[in-house]
Amino acid sequence: MASPTDTEPTDQERERRRFLLLVGSGALGAVGLGLAAATLRFIEPNVLFEEDRRFAVGRPEDVPVGTVLVLVRQRVYVVREEKGFYALSAVCTHLGCITRYEAEQKGFFCPCHGSRYALKGTVTGGPAPAALVRLHLSIEREQLVVDAGRPAASQALLELPA
Amino acid sequence: MSKLLRALTDNRAFKSLVRHGYPEDARTRALAVYSNLFLHIHPLKVRARAIAFPRTFYLGGLSAACFFLLTLTGVALMVFYRPAVPQAYQDMKDLEFVVTLGVFTRNLHRFAAHAMVALVFLHLVVTFYRGAYRRPREFNWALGVALFVLTILLSYTGYLLPWDQLAFWAVTVGTKMAAAAPWVGERLRFLLLGGTQIGENALLRFYVLHCVALPLLAVVGIAVHVWRLRKDGGIYLGPAENTPLADSEKKAVDHEDLVSTWPHLLARELVAFLGITLALVLVSIGFNAPLEAIADPNLTPNPAKAPWYFLGLQELLHYYSPLVSGVVLPGLAIAALAVIPYFDLNLIRAPLWGEQRRSRLALLWGITFAGTGWLIFAGAHPVWPLIVPLLVIAIVMSFAALPSPPTALGRWLAQRSLPFWIFTWFVVISVALTVIGIFFRGPNWDYVLPWRDGVYF
Ligand code: HEM
Ligand code: FES
Numbered sequence: 001m002a003s004p005t006d007t008e009p010t011d012q013e014r015e016r017r018r019f020l021l022l023v024g025s026g027a028l029g030a031v032g033l034g035l036a037a038a039t040l041r042f043i044e045p046n047v048l049f050e051e052d053r054r055f056a057v058g059r060p061e062d063v064p065v066g067t068v069l070v071l072v073r074q075r076v077y078v079v080r081e082e083k084g085f086y087a088l089s090a091v092c093t094h095l096g097c098i099t100r101y102e103a104e105q106k107g108f109f110c111p112c113h114g115s116r117y118a119l120k121g122t123v124t125g126g127p128a129p130a131a132l133v134r135l136h137l138s139i140e141r142e143q144l145v146v147d148a149g150r151p152a153a154s155q156a157l158l159e160l161p162a
Numbered sequence: 163m164s165k166l167l168r169a170l171t172d173n174r175a176f177k178s179l180v181r182h183g184y185p186e187d188a189r190t191r192a193l194a195v196y197s198n199l200f201l202h203i204h205p206l207k208v209r210a211r212a213i214a215f216p217r218t219f220y221l222g223g224l225s226a227a228c229f230f231l232l233t234l235t236g237v238a239l240m241v242f243y244r245p246a247v248p249q250a251y252q253d254m255k256d257l258e259f260v261v262t263l264g265v266f267t268r269n270l271h272r273f274a275a276h277a278m279v280a281l282v283f284l285h286l287v288v289t290f291y292r293g294a295y296r297r298p299r300e301f302n303w304a305l306g307v308a309l310f311v312l313t314i315l316l317s318y319t320g321y322l323l324p325w326d327q328l329a330f331w332a333v334t335v336g337t338k339m340a341a342a343a344p345w346v347g348e349r350l351r352f353l354l355l356g357g358t359q360i361g362e363n364a365l366l367r368f369y370v371l372h373c374v375a376l377p378l379l380a381v382v383g384i385a386v387h388v389w390r391l392r393k394d395g396g397i398y399l400g401p402a403e404n405t406p407l408a409d410s411e412k413k414a415v416d417h418e419d420l421v422s423t424w425p426h427l428l429a430r431e432l433v434a435f436l437g438i439t440l441a442l443v444l445v446s447i448g449f450n451a452p453l454e455a456i457a458d459p460n461l462t463p464n465p466a467k468a469p470w471y472f473l474g475l476q477e478l479l480h481y482y483s484p485l486v487s488g489v490v491l492p493g494l495a496i497a498a499l500a501v502i503p504y505f506d507l508n509l510i511r512a513p514l515w516g517e518q519r520r521s522r523l524a525l526l527w528g529i530t531f532a533g534t535g536w537l538i539f540a541g542a543h544p545v546w547p548l549i550v551p552l553l554v555i556a557i558v559m560s561f562a563a564l565p566s567p568p569t570a571l572g573r574w575l576a577q578r579s580l581p582f583w584i585f586t587w588f589v590v591i592s593v594a595l596t597v598i599g600i601f602f603r604g605p606n607w608d609y610v611l612p613w614r615d616g617v618y619f
Contacts, residue, residue: 111462
């Protein structure tokens with residue numbers, strides 16, 4: 001390699017250097033983008049140690065018609081009506097606060113921005129964009145089982161006449 | 163005294179550190195700034211007019227002082243803090259009850275953080291009204307907007323760390339807001355939380371952001387910001403700065419009020435730093451940073467309020483969907499702030515009114531009515547905190563457009579530029595929304611009167 005000097009480059013050399021500069025910075029830029037993508041992928045967890053959201057509530061025949069079970073720890077409501085059962089997530093569909101059951105007003109109520117829901121989960125007031133999410137319900141070994149990780153259709157009902 | 167000072171500074175060890183000895187004349191004072199890595203971010207000489215307190219109120223410097231205090235107290239707190247559930251909360255309790263000066267250190271850190279958010283916002287406002295955002299300082303202004311966002315992020319990531327109810331629910335609401343962003347929102351929330359729930363992963367990620375990633379960005383950003391201040395010609399001195407001068411005049415003006423940085427600027431910086439430190443120390447002795455019950459994902463407190471600087475946004479959430487109030491409106495506001503100086507929108511000395519007075523007034527009221535209509539009907543309720551300032555400003559602007567404004571105030575208003583009015587509206591609505599969110603909202607986000615019902619904060 002020639003020892004460094006400070007002679008003025010010719011026009012042709014300038015042109016060549018500019019070309020190399022563009023190619024080189026393009027390559028460096030591509031490496032940068034690749035690193036950024038790899039970093040993004042790196043910080044995305046592959047395995048989540050989050051709790052299993054399936055749990056048993058009890059035997060369905062023990063729950064009288066008209067009951068609203070408030071399962072605080074699981075953040076779920078289970079409602080027994082004439083025709084059967086449905087389960088609602090207690091998480092407000094607005095920004096994720098936990099709603100409360102208000103027995104006198106027969107509804108659920110969110111303390112964060114004041115959303116209100118009817119017993120069926122439909123919105124009756126406030127900024128909530130959608131009804132409370134209905135959750136998957138099933139009977140397993142005579143037990144009523146809620147899968148809080150699995151949303152169900154908006155009218156889902158586990159039919160079980162009283 | 164001078165003998166003692168000489169003994170301390172006139173020896174080989176001191177001179178190996180500071181070659182020119184203790185600065186006492188013009189030459190060594192210049193050298194003191196010139197040869198020191200940290201001080202040479204300043205020029206050797208500054209204008210006396212530029213460093214006068216009423217010009218900038220030293221708000222940028224005071225923000226930097228808060229950042230310095232936050233770094234010191236933050237490192238101290240790290241010694242006792244584990245970002246894990248439930249240890250994080252236990253460590254907070256330890257700081258409160260068993261660590262000597264633990265409460266004080268935590269208080270100082272918390273209050274300096276609040277102060278920094280407020281000071282940076284005030285710095286932004288004052289810089290705007292002084293007109294210092296214009297060319298050649300437009301890049302520094304845009305960088306400043308980035309620093310403002312960074313300051314808020316620093317404060318917000320710190321908010322989760324105590325792992326109490328306040329922290330947990332503020333972050334629940336905040337990250338759901340981020341999730342409302344189109345296309346990337348859900349993924350962003352997933353990456354930020356390291357999962358789908360706010361748990362230990364989220365705590366660790368917020369911790370890394372708060373203690374390492376964001377402070378590093380802030381240090382670099384602040385250093386470039388202060389360096390650019392110097393390269394852009396120092397503190398802005400008013401429109402006369404941009405008027406070309408004859409060469410003979412130039413020399414005279416240039417040297418008129420130059421004073422050396424050591425001691426004039428450095429002494430002022432020291433006093434400002436000591437002043438804000440003293441104030442924050444007194445507040446930290448007198449008041450305690452809040453710590454509520456340990457985070458309970460099953461029980462939302464009522465009302466669940468975000469930190470105060472987000473209560474304006476939370477108030478907006480009452481009217482619009484999370485997408486509009488949490489992403490679109492703040493995004494637009496930040497972008498608009500950053501690009502103001504890049505549009506030569508009716509800057510100083512081009513009267514806003516004048517020849518096209520009629521057509522411009524028609525346009526103004528067209529926009530005002532359209533905007534008011536949108537504000538009344540697009541949200542869940544009419545957004546009074548935005549509508550009232552809009553109407554008031556449009557009315558004041560129309561008075562300023564009268565052919566010959568009757569009073570001095572009228573003449574002053576007539577000379578204001580378009581960015582002035584837009585920015586003023588922005589400041590008024592941010593303050594209005596925030597004040598309503600802090601003082602006038604209680605349980606269920608219903609209106610309360612703070613003097614009757616107390617402050618829910
Ligand atoms: C971390 C936050 C910030 C720090 C530590 C900081 C620091 C500083 C300092 C030390 C100065 C010298 C003048 C003074 O002390 O007031 C300054 C000037 C300036 N700052 Fe900031 N600043 C911050 C945020 C901002 C923001 C949010 C803006 C506006 C968007 C901004 C725009 C400017 C401009 C344009 C100047 C030049 C002022 C002039 O020429 O008069 N800075 N800043
Ligand atoms: S989170 Fe329930 S109303 Fe906003």
